[in-house]
Amino acid sequence: MAVERTPGGSSLIDVLDRVLDKGIVIDAYVRVSLVGIDLVTVEARVVVASIETYLKYSEAVGIGPSRSRELTSPSSSEEMDRVMAENAELKKKLESLS
Amino acid sequence: MTEEGSGNVTGKYVYCIIKSSEPRDFGRIGIGEGDNQVYTVHHEDLAAVVSDTPIRIYDPTRENVLAHEFVNETVMRERTVIPMSFGTLFRTEDDIIELIKSTYHAFDDVLQKMEDKIEFGLKVLWDRDRVIETLEEENEEIARLKDEIDRNAQSSTYFARMQLGRLVESALEDAGNRYVRDIHESLKPAAVASRSNKPIGDRMILNAAFLVERDREKAFDERVKEVSRKYEEALSFRYTGPWPPYNFVNIKLKLEKVGS
Numbered sequence: 001m002a003v004e005r006t007p008g009g010s011s012l013i014d015v016l017d018r019v020l021d022k023g024i025v026i027d028a029y030v031r032v033s034l035v036g037i038d039l040v041t042v043e044a045r046v047v048v049a050s051i052e053t054y055l056k057y058s059e060a061v062g063i064g065p066s067r068s069r070e071l072t073s074p075s076s077s078e079e080m081d082r083v084m085a086e087n088a089e090l091k092k093k094l095e096s097l098s
Numbered sequence: 099m100t101e102e103g104s105g106n107v108t109g110k111y112v113y114c115i116i117k118s119s120e121p122r123d124f125g126r127i128g129i130g131e132g133d134n135q136v137y138t139v140h141h142e143d144l145a146a147v148v149s150d151t152p153i154r155i156y157d158p159t160r161e162n163v164l165a166h167e168f169v170n171e172t173v174m175r176e177r178t179v180i181p182m183s184f185g186t187l188f189r190t191e192d193d194i195i196e197l198i199k200s201t202y203h204a205f206d207d208v209l210q211k212m213e214d215k216i217e218f219g220l221k222v223l224w225d226r227d228r229v230i231e232t233l234e235e236e237n238e239e240i241a242r243l244k245d246e247i248d249r250n251a252q253s254s255t256y257f258a259r260m261q262l263g264r265l266v267e268s269a270l271e272d273a274g275n276r277y278v279r280d281i282h283e284s285l286k287p288a289a290v291a292s293r294s295n296k297p298i299g300d301r302m303i304l305n306a307a308f309l310v311e312r313d314r315e316k317a318f319d320e321r322v323k324e325v326s327r328k329y330e331e332a333l334s335f336r337y338t339g340p341w342p343p344y345n346f347v348n349i350k351l352k353l354e355k356v357g358s
Contacts, residue, residue, distance in 0.1 A: 002323035003335040018344035023181035039193040049352040
């Protein structure tokens with residue numbers, strides 16, 4: 001039997017995986033600041049810090065279940081850096097929420 | 099936290115940015131209670147999709163994140179969206195116009211790149227123990243070592259066991275990579291782009307997102323079904339979407355002092 005597609009919003013984990021730190025992201029500090037700042041009257045504005053789009057087909061390398069190779073292969077260590085940065089960011093976000 | 103006085107202070111929750119010059123009303127589907135009508139705030143040909151809300155910090159509860167996602171999915175049916183990450187509030191409509199003004203080129207550029215593209219999620223899991231059983235039968239080296247260990251039950255088999263463990267580990271990795279490569283090869287012709295996130299847990303061998311042209315949705319569907327049928331004995335697939343292109347857009351915004 002072939003797999004059936006389920007709508008995006010039907011899995012909370014998949015939703016959380018996306019909405020918390022992807023798309024247009026304002027860091028937690030600014031997010032909290034914004035609700036107290038009137039951008040029009042206060043001398044501050046929201047600007048783009050970085051912008052990335054991913055329009056390439058990334059070949060899957062070294063994403064097998066073993067962890068050891070991931071650290072040594074370059075494409076995966078980049079991935080690891082990204083995940084660690086994401087991790088740190090999420091932790092920060094979580095702290096700010098509690 | 100910033101609710102002042104009577105708690106009547108309202109702000110705007112922002113869900114996503116779209117290209118649109120016409121005001122739009124998406125109905126009462128917004129986050130939170132009360133008047134959660136979802137509508138658009140415009141600057142030139144871009145618009146933010148928003149709803150009114152008391153000024154507050156939204157916790158990422160089930161109800162809240164699903165409301166955020168539901169609005170995005172609704173808007174996505176008729177527009178290309180750049181999704182906002184969860185929980186972004188602005189105080190006034192003018193603030194949002196200021197936001198679009200100062201980020202116009204970035205938003206406009208990304209909207210063009212994402213035009214008529216949607217995201218799909220694919221997670222692939224395997225039964226590790228079952229794969230190991232198969233490996234023990236099919237891989238000669240593993241079978242030989244296992245046999246040796248079984249036959250020498252009385253004497254020390256420490257070294258053989260270590261070797262066996264390493265062999266199984268690397269054979270597993272090879273098998274996983276083979277599956278993943280083949281799945282990617284099968285889906286590539288129907289997708290514009292793909293991204294691999296880190297698999298979660300021991301059972302997952304692939305945690306990927308694919309960006310697909312709207313009019314290739316059926317073709318992509320077919321390919322996912324085909325590859326899931328091919329491996330139905332060994333792997334289980336979790337296929338989700340369409341999603342806004344969360345995994346393919348990353349715009350980080352920060353606050354800057356005017357004049358600095």
